[in-house]
Amino acid sequence: MKTSQTPVTVAIAVATVVVSALITLTGNENWAAVVAGFMPVRWSAEVAIPPDLWVMPALLTPLSAALIHAGFIHLGFNMLMLWVCGSGSERALGGRGVAILYLVGAYAAAAAQWAIEPMSEIPMVGASGAVSALVGAYSLLYGRPRARAIGPFSARTVHVLWLAAAWTILNLLIGVLSAQAGMPIAAAAHIGGFVLGLALARPLLALRWKDA
16 A cells, blocks of 8 residues: 555654654653643643643643553554554545544543543553544444344444444453553543544545545
């Protein structure tokens, strides 16, 4: 696949790799997580910030957090998923559609994490929430529907519900296992991003091709 066909996906990947790699190589991961990671409590209450510490405005942290990763393995996995699902989604939805999915997905992921832990002071970092929105859209756009209509629910609706349920269960299991291993992940953020991707895939597809 030519990168010229997926310029927005490439731009997101390059920006993320450059910023994340610089942070990791300079040993500033912990500092970056504090000043630019998404911290739920900052959406819930006023947090005392030391006068000598600059921090990203709380409203922008869902976006800045997506540029920070906990090492190259974390970065590599997210960029692999971004490339596969982002490039596929961009072919169907166009660059504007992918940009909307990624940006809104970052906020949907943060909102989901905030909803379950509104007073948490643990910074959330990584692009996985935003990437999950692309995964959700990709799975709906390219997955073969096998569901049947159930009562008042159409086959398409049942298919979407099955995808959402499967992703939710998978991430909850991963979340429990990772917490037991002492390396918790933001499972709620993954779920929030994925559901957002499912919700926006069809409207964005219609938006792109309405004048075609």
